[in-house]
Amino acid sequence: MSHIRAGAELDPVRPVPSPTRPAGLGPAEVAERVARGQVNDVPVRSSRSLGQIVRANVLTRFNAIIGVLWLIMLFVAPVQDSLFGFVILANTAIGIVQEWRAKQTLDSLAVIGEARPTVRRDGVATEVATHEIVLDDLIEIGPGDRIVVDGVCAEADGLEIDESLLTGEADPVVKRPGDQVMSGSFVVAGGGAFQAVKVGREAYAAQLAEEASRFTLVHSELRSGISTILKYVTWMMVPAAAGLVVTQLVVKNDDLKDAVARTVGGIVPMVPEGLVLLTSVAFAIGVIRLGRRQCLVQELPAIEGLARVDTVCLDKTGTLTEGGMDVTELRPLNGADGTYIRKVLGALGESDPRPNASLRAIIDACPDSEEWRCVESLPFSSARKYSGAAFSEGDGETSTWLLGAPDVLLAPGDPALAESERLNEQGLRVLLLTRARRDLDDPEPARGARPTALVVLEQRLRPDASATLRYFAEQDVRAKVLSGDNAVSVGAVAAKLGLEGTAVDARRLPADLPAMAEALDSGTVFGRVTPRQKRDMVDALQSRGRTVAMTGDGVNDVLALKSADIGVAMGSGSEATRAVAQIVLLDNSFASLPSVVAEGRRVIGNITRVATLFLVKTVYSVLLAVLVVCARVEYPFLPRHLTLLSTLTIGVPAFFLALAPNTERARPHFVRRVMRYAVPGGVLAGAATFLTYLLARHHYSGAGALDAETSAATLTLFLISIWVLAIIARPYTWWRAALVAAMSAAFLLVLAVPALQDFFALKLVGVTMPWAAVGVAAVAGGMLEYLWRWVGRRFAD
Numbered sequence: 001m002s003h004i005r006a007g008a009e010l011d012p013v014r015p016v017p018s019p020t021r022p023a024g025l026g027p028a029e030v031a032e033r034v035a036r037g038q039v040n041d042v043p044v045r046s047s048r049s050l051g052q053i054v055r056a057n058v059l060t061r062f063n064a065i066i067g068v069l070w071l072i073m074l075f076v077a078p079v080q081d082s083l084f085g086f087v088i089l090a091n092t093a094i095g096i097v098q099e100w101r102a103k104q105t106l107d108s109l110a111v112i113g114e115a116r117p118t119v120r121r122d123g124v125a126t127e128v129a130t131h132e133i134v135l136d137d138l139i140e141i142g143p144g145d146r147i148v149v150d151g152v153c154a155e156a157d158g159l160e161i162d163e164s165l166l167t168g169e170a171d172p173v174v175k176r177p178g179d180q181v182m183s184g185s186f187v188v189a190g191g192g193a194f195q196a197v198k199v200g201r202e203a204y205a206a207q208l209a210e211e212a213s214r215f216t217l218v219h220s221e222l223r224s225g226i227s228t229i230l231k232y233v234t235w236m237m238v239p240a241a242a243g244l245v246v247t248q249l250v251v252k253n254d255d256l257k258d259a260v261a262r263t264v265g266g267i268v269p270m271v272p273e274g275l276v277l278l279t280s281v282a283f284a285i286g287v288i289r290l291g292r293r294q295c296l297v298q299e300l301p302a303i304e305g306l307a308r309v310d311t312v313c314l315d316k317t318g319t320l321t322e323g324g325m326d327v328t329e330l331r332p333l334n335g336a337d338g339t340y341i342r343k344v345l346g347a348l349g350e351s352d353p354r355p356n357a358s359l360r361a362i363i364d365a366c367p368d369s370e371e372w373r374c375v376e377s378l379p380f381s382s383a384r385k386y387s388g389a390a391f392s393e394g395d396g397e398t399s400t401w402l403l404g405a406p407d408v409l410l411a412p413g414d415p416a417l418a419e420s421e422r423l424n425e426q427g428l429r430v431l432l433l434t435r436a437r438r439d440l441d442d443p444e445p446a447r448g449a450r451p452t453a454l455v456v457l458e459q460r461l462r463p464d465a466s467a468t469l470r471y472f473a474e475q476d477v478r479a480k481v482l483s484g485d486n487a488v489s490v491g492a493v494a495a496k497l498g499l500e501g502t503a504v505d506a507r508r509l510p511a512d513l514p515a516m517a518e519a520l521d522s523g524t525v526f527g528r529v530t531p532r533q534k535r536d537m538v539d540a541l542q543s544r545g546r547t548v549a550m551t552g553d554g555v556n557d558v559l560a561l562k563s564a565d566i567g568v569a570m571g572s573g574s575e576a577t578r579a580v581a582q583i584v585l586l587d588n589s590f591a592s593l594p595s596v597v598a599e600g601r602r603v604i605g606n607i608t609r610v611a612t613l614f615l616v617k618t619v620y621s622v623l624l625a626v627l628v629v630c631a632r633v634e635y636p637f638l639p640r641h642l643t644l645l646s647t648l649t650i651g652v653p654a655f656f657l658a659l660a661p662n663t664e665r666a667r668p669h670f671v672r673r674v675m676r677y678a679v680p681g682g683v684l685a686g687a688a689t690f691l692t693y694l695l696a697r698h699h700y701s702g703a704g705a706l707d708a709e710t711s712a713a714t715l716t717l718f719l720i721s722i723w724v725l726a727i728i729a730r731p732y733t734w735w736r737a738a739l740v741a742a743m744s745a746a747f748l749l750v751l752a753v754p755a756l757q758d759f760f761a762l763k764l765v766g767v768t769m770p771w772a773a774v775g776v777a778a779v780a781g782g783m784l785e786y787l788w789r790w791v792g793r794r795f796a797d
Contacts, residue, residue, distance in 0.1 A: 040199040077261040115148065145574070151198075243629035290303075303600050399435060426492060465591075502524065509533070548565050616685060712764070722740065
């Protein structure tokens, strides 16, 4: 029953605090250290600066390629053939603006969610920003607080610190004055103060913390997948572009300016320049949208992870129930006096400087008895499941009391245990007050304790919890409740919220991961889960291929939050949980989770859609270049033609599709799934367009033949590209259908208006060849439908 760390003989017992305590630094000493630069200047959380945002959006490999080609075209061709450069400028500007807006949102929310340690200066405890801590500051700490700088323990009041995130040591470490405390660890029980000895970048975990908490655009399957695609595109571009240059400038020996224009027209569309932009914009807008819902995204890839979540692990307290509780009944046991019990409970409440929600409810119900004096105390910990204190009662009597979980403090078969179980079945929380016969520093203080009273507490259900759980069920996301409370009580609460499933006592779960994973598959509600066990349960679910999100607000959730694919912390939760979570719900609303998950799905699902659009263009552009080189003919398009097609079939539609609602859960293997559709689509588009071009070369002759051939080929390529767009836009809504129709109408307008015909050098000549172009496109479109459906069936994942 007792909680004993390896190497420690006794539970940490805190004596009565000394009436004298260090006053901390004075104003002059603080100013002196600031002047010397001895401040904790490590950024708590940093998004990219404006300069970094501009450089990241402007100085890219493909922007350099497009930029050089654009400058060439400005000198050798009409402005119509330089339109692609202006499009790139506009796209880059949009990317910078959106990411700057995301940065402002992130920074403003980070200030709200930033930890503010309590520093004692000149005898007064004051909250300060983390970066305002100076060397030798005296920092007060309590349960749930994160150690933000390295230091030496100055005061210890039953202090236990968990260093597992740094050292891997599973059990909390008891700290006494003079012991070292390390930044990155956190307090699980007790309280105290430590003196800062290393601040800023000298602190043990400072470098790690700075890297881990930086707003970043890397390290995600989506972005690494896009990088892989761009690498392959570069490899394809180089030989294709080189062959095109030789063919157009040397072999054909045409007019130099026209040859240059057609060469550039072949190279530019190979570059999927808008894909990276749209990915950044979609992520940035995701941050902004979540920020409006008071959701702080601490790591950008978390948005992607949310889209892949198929299991949500919930801590009951603070998630399904509100933080507050109410004492509804005191049930004396073994003839105990009710008035005396209230005095004991009031004294227990007064003995803890940082009471948890249960103890706060007891303090409200049982006022402190002033004549009682606390001699020593044993702080509550999630692993131990009880707290305690020894009192001098004012009349010379001394007594020692324990308050905690009945099923931990009572022996099996005790009548009080059966009574507490009946109350648990009603969804009530029950604590047992026992009078201990052993000292608090005994290895097993609960042994032989006499049950004195049951404290019955009613938990306040979150009004939005039921609807949120229902949403997860509808979206095929499994919910698992992992709580440190009694399993029967937790099960009753879950049942009230409509969460079906059996309640399991986690103490009976197997220790090995495969067996634990099997038990987790069959159960829904788990009680009496220890902090370490929560982490193991998350690991067990992940071992089955689950993508796990963990929500929590207490220090007992930290290890599981860190281990989960996505950690979601409540804004009012402990500092430690906020530090390790990827998402912080600043408004503490469990109802925000559906919108958070939906935002992740929207971003990833839509980028997968638009990536296919961009890569179809890349594939057909490379294929056309290869076919032109092999056939030793003029490249069929000028840059203006492909700028028009890209704008109508990719650029404008992609922006709408990338920001549209999308509730489909993201699936793995991004590159493989995109290329399965892009390659057949691009090959069909390129082959059909080249076929039309060859037919047109045989049909037309004389002056203006090349322009007529280009127009026919452009018609075929547009029709196939709009067909690809029509497939990707499914399932149709009114606005998706309107989008496809509007792009088609815009192209028809270009063909119908003489001024636009001249501007884009597009004029269909005769009747035979235009209808032949339509026929070739129709056949290719039918083949495209068949191929994509076959791919969908053959490679379903």
